[in-house]
Amino acid sequence: MAGSMTSPLLQVRGLTVQFRTDRGFVNAVDSVSLNVDAGETLAVVGESGSGKSVTALSLLRLVPSPQGRIVAGEVIFDGQDLLTLDDRQMRAVRGNRIAMIFQEPMSSLNPTLTMGLQVAEPFSIHDGTPWAAALGKAKTLLDRVRIPDSGARLAAYPHQFSGGMRQRVMIAMALACRPRMIIADEPTTALDVTVQAQILDLLKELTQETRSALILITHDLGVVARYADRVCVMYAGRIVETGTARDIYERASHPYTRALMASIPRLDRDTATRLEPIEGYPPSLAQLPPGCAFHPRCRFAADPCGRRVPMLEKIGERHHRACFVDAAV
Amino acid sequence: MQAYIIRRLLALVPTLLFTSVIVFITVRLIPGDVIDLMLTENDIGATRQSRVQIEAALGFDKPMHVQYFRWIGAVLLDGDLGRSLWQTTPVTELVMERLAVTFELGLMALLIALIVALPLGAYSAMRQDTIGDYVGRSFAILMLAIPGFWKATMIMVFPSIWWGWAPEVEFTPFRDDPLRHLGQMLIPAAILGTAMSAVTMRMTRTMMLEVLRQDYIRTAWAKGLGEKLVVMRHALRNALIPVVTVIGLQAPLLIGGTVIMEQIFVIPGMGLLLLEAVSQRDYPIITGVFLVVGVAVLLINLLVDLSYGLLDPKVRYA
């Protein structure tokens, strides 16, 4: 196998994705670099619009075209740059070696096809499994994601399932070909609070069982501590801080990460402590502030912040941060 | 599903009865009178007496409502639509014979429309804003803009001037020479079909564009499906649900179109029968044709509704 034990399963280098909008081209993802080791869970955190979904979609080259396109970067997966593959090779990666789970369980399943067909489909296209056998495997998968009465459910249609159940089906579908990596884009955001933890627990448990790496995208730093090994924090299309879950929880260093941390309720803090929401709004990509995109909202903003873009710098073993001001540490 | 079909069929009964009343009355409102026509045709002096005799013989001396109930009674009990006033042939026989031809023409037109519209619409959507898309859309607008009778006239006229070829005017029934028969039906069916394909193609394109944007299509790509499977398995069926409605709405227009094509290409279908009957004020034939067409339209609507069930599980399980 091309990827050795020491090099990461996924290496993203300088990934930049542009969208054409009414006001010209915008970089929805700007020079993003990140690594994912085999079997590891990486959380990608950021406010809505920070480029998390676009990053995820670019890994599988599913950025909606023609309005969006990947303009620079490398996505090296298992030693191969996915951005250089032809269509057929790319299809062999999708749903097979890398699978994806989307944010919208209500609309991500085809309303006119049975659950059985949809869950069995990856076996059919990637392994050439005959349909009868593939349906048998689909039933086993539905059992694994704990869908009761799985045999009968194979013939059912999405509208007969609740949101939580549909997301279980999406997870089953993603697990089908035992992918080396699963990308879950806010898999629980659209769900009832009561089932959110169940779904995340299930996802974590099953990816550990199959030793798949997991990229867990979320806007909720609260879920990160429980599920992630490492964390990337995104702001306006860039990664502003990355480190182990511990680094982020105990030694958050970027002013934006710290502000995010302060805005979530934490069990280990006095519940009377007031949450501090981040003031202001995320910037519009079409009118990004010059320099550090966070500076209009940053309490630590100083001289270079409005003029130069801070680069990620190493501040610990696996801890990196893009900020000029040391006082923020 | 069965219960649903039966319920839908029962619901048709009042509609049909209402249709029959309207048909019966409006036909009698056609200006001109069959008896005058008969009298002049046979050169009988229009004496009062001969008039009364003919009226009595044809049953026109009874009040309108009595005539209606006699007629509808025979229709309901024996499927008997009466007899032609001129030839005394049973109307049911005449209409059924002609219905088969018209039905064949309509079905061929529909098939041609679908064969043209669905792939072209899907292709245009998949290649949105490319040359292929523009060509497809221009074709649709052209087909929509040019009236069928004009296309038919051109086909009658120009090939005969250029190559000395003209469509046959002698109708060959299917059982005499199937190939020759189909060849004869093909041109009018194609004219009707391409006209119908225009609206259907545009609808298919619009719906495909809509469907291709949906989240479940993104899921299909993310699973590693190729374009063919994404379109054929995941997109087309969803896009077809509204397209079927458009096809159903066009069915009555199609029937209207066959009347014109039958006239131009001398195809002995219901259209030709109707035109002859109207010119002779042959009321039983006219009412018979209208009634059968009415039933056909209602049944087509029912078929359209049932096909929703085939395409959309939400309808099937409702």
Ligand SMILES: Nc1ncnc2c1ncn2[C@@H]1O[C@H](COP(=O)(O)OP(=O)(O)O)[C@@H](O)[C@H]1O
């Ligand atoms: N289909 C699209 N067309 C135009 N712009 C888009 C599209 N999708 C995303 N974007 C741009 O990319 C930015 C990042 O979007 P996204 O990755 O979905 O954010 P997140 O997932 O972090 O909420 C958005 O703010 C938007 O400006």
Ligand code: SF4
């Ligand atoms: S670079 Fe300056 S503005 Fe940006 S986060 Fe650091 S201190 Fe704040």
Ligand SMILES: [Mg+2]
């Ligand atoms: Mg998102």
